[in-house]
Amino acid sequence: xxxxxxxxxxxxxxxxxxxxxxxxxxxxxxxxxxxELVAKQGVExxxxxxxxxxxxxxxxxxxVLRRMPDDVYEFWDxxxxxxxxxxxxxxxxxxTVNDGLIELDTSGSDPQVQSAYNVxxxxxRTYWLTFRLTxxxxxxxxxxxxxxxxxxxxxxxxxxGSVLRAEFPDAVSVRNSVPxxxxxxxxxxxxxGAPELMxxxxxxxxxxxxxxxxGPDGASRVVEAIEPLRCGMGAVxxxxxxxxxxxxxxxxxxxxLELVETTSSIRILEYDxxxxxxxxxxxxxxxxxxxxxxVLCDGGIILARGLDRMRFxxxxxxxxxxxxxxxxxxxxxAC
Numbered sequence: 001x002x003x004x005x006x007x008x009x010x011x012x013x014x015x016x017x018x019x020x021x022x023x024x025x026x027x028x029x030x031x032x033x034x035x036e037l038v039a040k041q042g043v044e045x046x047x048x049x050x051x052x053x054x055x056x057x058x059x060x061x062x063x064v065l066r067r068m069p070d071d072v073y074e075f076w077d078x079x080x081x082x083x084x085x086x087x088x089x090x091x092x093x094x095x096t097v098n099d100g101l102i103e104l105d106t107s108g109s110d111p112q113v114q115s116a117y118n119v120x121x122x123x124x125r126t127y128w129l130t131f132r133l134t135x136x137x138x139x140x141x142x143x144x145x146x147x148x149x150x151x152x153x154x155x156x157x158x159x160x161g162s163v164l165r166a167e168f169p170d171a172v173s174v175r176n177s178v179p180x181x182x183x184x185x186x187x188x189x190x191x192x193g194a195p196e197l198m199x200x201x202x203x204x205x206x207x208x209x210x211x212x213x214x215g216p217d218g219a220s221r222v223v224e225a226i227e228p229l230r231c232g233m234g235a236v237x238x239x240x241x242x243x244x245x246x247x248x249x250x251x252x253x254x255x256x257l258e259l260v261e262t263t264s265s266i267r268i269l270e271y272d273x274x275x276x277x278x279x280x281x282x283x284x285x286x287x288x289x290x291x292x293x294x295v296l297c298d299g300g301i302i303l304a305r306g307l308d309r310m311r312f313x314x315x316x317x318x319x320x321x322x323x324x325x326x327x328x329x330x331x332x333x334a335c
Contacts, residue, residue, distance in 0.1 A: 054149030061150045062100035064140045065133075068194045072096050075188035077181045080311040082113040088311070089117060089163060091178060093185035097193065104129060105157040106164050106182065116173035118166030125156045128179040129164070132186040135247055136197060177306055180204050183248050188315055196237070200279065201315040202246045203231020203288055210303040211266050211295065223303070224264045226293070227271070228252040232278050232286020234314070241286030244273050265297035279316055 038046045076092035092108030106129070112118045119128050130151055137150055144150065158165040163178050181204070190198045207229040215222045233242040257268045270292035278285030295302065 053145055054147050054152070057145045057147050057149030058152040060141050060144045061137050062153045064100075064137050064144075065097070065102055065153060066100035067140070067197055068097045068102075068190060070097050070099060071193055073189035073192045075185045075192070076108070077184050077188070077315075078312045079117065079177055079181055080308050082115045082117060084113070084115050089113060089178065089181075091163070091181040091185055093182065093189055095186065095189040101153045101155075102133065103155045103157065104186070106162065107157055107159040109159070109162045109164055112161055112163050112166040112170045114170070116171035117163060117175070117177050118170045118172045119164050119175045119178050120172050121156075121158055121165050123156070123158050123160065123165050125151060125154060128175070129156050129158070129182065130154055131179070131248070132183040136190070140197070174305060176206060177308055180206070180248060180308070184315055191315075199236040199241070200234030200281075200285060202233050202241075202248055203285070203309060204248075204314045205308040206230060206246065206248070206252070206306050208303075208305040209291055209293075210305065211264055211293075212301040212303055213265055213295075213297050214299045225255075226260055226264065226266060226268075227254055227291060229289045229291060229304075231288045231309075231314075234316075235279070235281060235283035235285050238283065240284050241278055243278075243286045244289045245286065265295065265300060267294045267296060268292070269294055279314070281316065285314075285316075 034046075041049075073095045074093065075095075076090055078088040078090050081087055082089055090108075090110045092106065094105040094108065096103040096105070121128055133154060134150070137144060138146070161167055164182065166172055184201045184204055187198050187201050208225055209227045209229055210223055210225050212221050212223045214220075230244055230246045233245055233247060235241040257271060261267055268291065270290065272290055274288045274290040276287065278287045293302070
């Protein structure tokens with residue numbers, strides 16, 4: 001459960017404190033075991049092994065990325081709008097491939113917006129920019145050690161003041177939505193040169209289904225994340241997409257309905273997959289999810305954060321020679 005800071009109940013505090021203690025315990029265990037390893041092997045050997053392991057991952061990652069032909073690939077996609085102006089938000093990618101070295105240039109993306117869709121990357125090679133390439137690396141070399149060496153051959157170029165490099169004081173609360181479009185742009189770019197490496201795009205959105213209700217003091221509000229709703233994964237050549245799953249962002253899990261109903265003023269009437277909601281084709285896309293709920297408290301408000309892909313549908317599978325832009329370019333705020 002995720003609670004707003006305006007009002008945190010005793011149960012919520014205990015849940016959050018338990019999570020924090022678990023994280024601190026994991027860090028302490030890791031610290032103790034590294035200290036034991038250094039004491040046994042010596043600090044010079046430990047550091048040499050650390051860098052050696054990163055070098056090993058860097059070499060394996062570059063071998064995977066060499067599957068993409070050397071070229072410059074361009075692709076762009078849109079969020080439906082910024083919730084204020086009705087104008088779509090464009091994410092534009094120029095991906096340069098050179099002997100397994102990748103540059104992701106998003107300089108053509110739109111300026112930061114007044115709503116909360118901005119991403120605070122500070123121009124660094126962050127998770128939000130590289131995650132689609134992470135899935136390529138771990139799919140085609142599942143034995144690759146996961147460390148910083150995986151990303152050594154990946155560079156990024158992000159314009160200051162853009163939606164992917166927002167600057168203070170612009171809002172960043174819904175910062176996962178723009179990276180979703182970048183994930184699809186990277187998929188589209190890879191499909192142009194090596195379509196066998198990439199499935200069709202996912203549904204392209206993650207909705208956090210939440211309940212806002214009046215807090216115990218009668219004035220403030222408590223916001224509880226009820227369930228994350230996902231689209232299905234894209235199909236691959238020879239296989240349908242996976243239902244109600246999406247590997248674009250994988251740090252959220254669904255909550256047991258019994259726990260949801262015990263800790264919040266809501267009753268779940270339906271929680272299921274949505275039949276026939278995946279993209280049609282020889283191999284269909286994975287279907288999404290559906291939820292129906294009844295609010296049991298006065299003044300309760302249902303929130304659905306992250307709604308998108310209503311105007312610009314997700315990309316299907318494409319051939320080597322196809323270059324496709326989702327929607328037109330005439331409404332872009334950066335044109």
